[in-house]
Amino acid sequence: MSVFRTTYIRFKSFLPEPLREALSAINQKLFARRTLQRKYGDWFDIDWRKKFRSLSEQEWKHSYNEAWKHRNNDCVEETDATMIVAALGDRGSVLEVGAGMGTLAIRMAKEGFHVTGVDVSDEALQRAAERAKEAGVAITWKEGFAESLPVADKSFDYVTCCHTLEHVKDLAKATSELRRVARKKIIVLTPKQKFRLYAENYHTQFFERKEQLVEEFGLSRYECEEIDCIDHQNEFQGKAFFYVGYLE
Ligand SMILES: C[S@@+](CC[C@H](N)C(=O)[O-])C[C@H]1O[C@@H](n2cnc3c(N)ncnc32)[C@H](O)[C@@H]1O
Structure with a gap:
């Protein structure tokens, strides 16, 4: 910057x-539209927020593959990862949804969790797989959407979803899927953010209050706090919501 x-x-x-x-x-x-056009050029879809609802799964994948080819979307920070690992508790299996280039998945695998990472972008998953190999950890990678996770009901102890829920097309479907596949806990990190039409990312969901997340998951036992997200001050004033929902 x-x-x-x-x-x-x-x-x-x-x-x-x-x-x-x-x-x-x-x-x-x-200024915003023109500035973004100048900064990113043709690969970046400036009108994403106007049209995301009409995009097919193929178009969605293609856009994220392009995004991963042109820029680094690695969002999870060391402090976030440490907090997430601490919230997981006992070792077990984790499904990391929107795994991107695998930073959190690799960290959790190093801590002794059995990790599977899902993402819509095969470009991202390829990078994640290479990084996991370099790090010497075994992780299963699957291509898929948060709205239709390619795994069975209650097949993971934990589900993590970090800086990804704000990217999905259908929030209700995605949260219901996270609930469907988790046995013990769902852990989510998402920016505190107001809607703006033009921005440097493909965000589709905007959380201004933590109650929005809490209501969306509808779990009776949960913790949700506002935290500082140090490196992301340009996009959402450095605040995020950290949600832990308990299923048992
Ligand atoms: C901002 S990146 C965050 C990556 C990673 N979780 C992190 O914190 O660094 C958002 C990720 O969500 C993925 N994504 C976008 N839409 C998705 C969807 N509907 N289901 C699953 N993943 C999606 C993108 O390919 C991208 O890897």
Whole structure:
């Protein structure tokens, strides 16, 4: 990130909320679309948020493969991974949904969990598999959508889904799938974020309050807290929701 952009983000974070909102509205109206076009070129679908509902599974996969070819979408940070591993508890099997290039999956495998990683992008999974090999851990990789997970009911002790729920087309289907396949816990990390039409990612779901996540999963036993997400300050003001839902 350029020094100018970092300084601007810092400066903005000190402003009162209404002023920040006004600046963002001006940016959205006048600059955001063109800036993104210039920055990313043709591979990036600037109008994703307008049209994602009409995309086929093939188009979805293709877009994420392109995204992974052109840029690094590795979001999980060391601090997040440590928190997630601590929340998992006893060793067992984990399904990591939206595994990307495998950072969290590899970390969990190193900690002694039996890990399977799912992602829509075979491009990402290929990278993940190479990294797992380099790290000397055995992980099963599967191509698939969070909305229709390619695994049996209650087949994993734990399900993790980190920086991915905000990318799915159908949130209700995805959360119901996470519930279907987990036996003990579901662990989710997702940004605290307001909807903007133009942005540097393919987000489709926006969580402004932690209650949205809690209601979506509908579990009676859960913990959900707002946390700092240090490296992502440009996109969602550095806040995220960390959700742990208990199934037993
Ligand atoms: C921002 S990346 C996060 C990757 C990783 N979990 C991390 O935290 O670094 C979002 C991931 O979700 C995947 N993805 C997008 N839509 C998906 C869907 N409907 N089901 C499963 N994965 C999806 C993308 O290919 C990408 O790897």
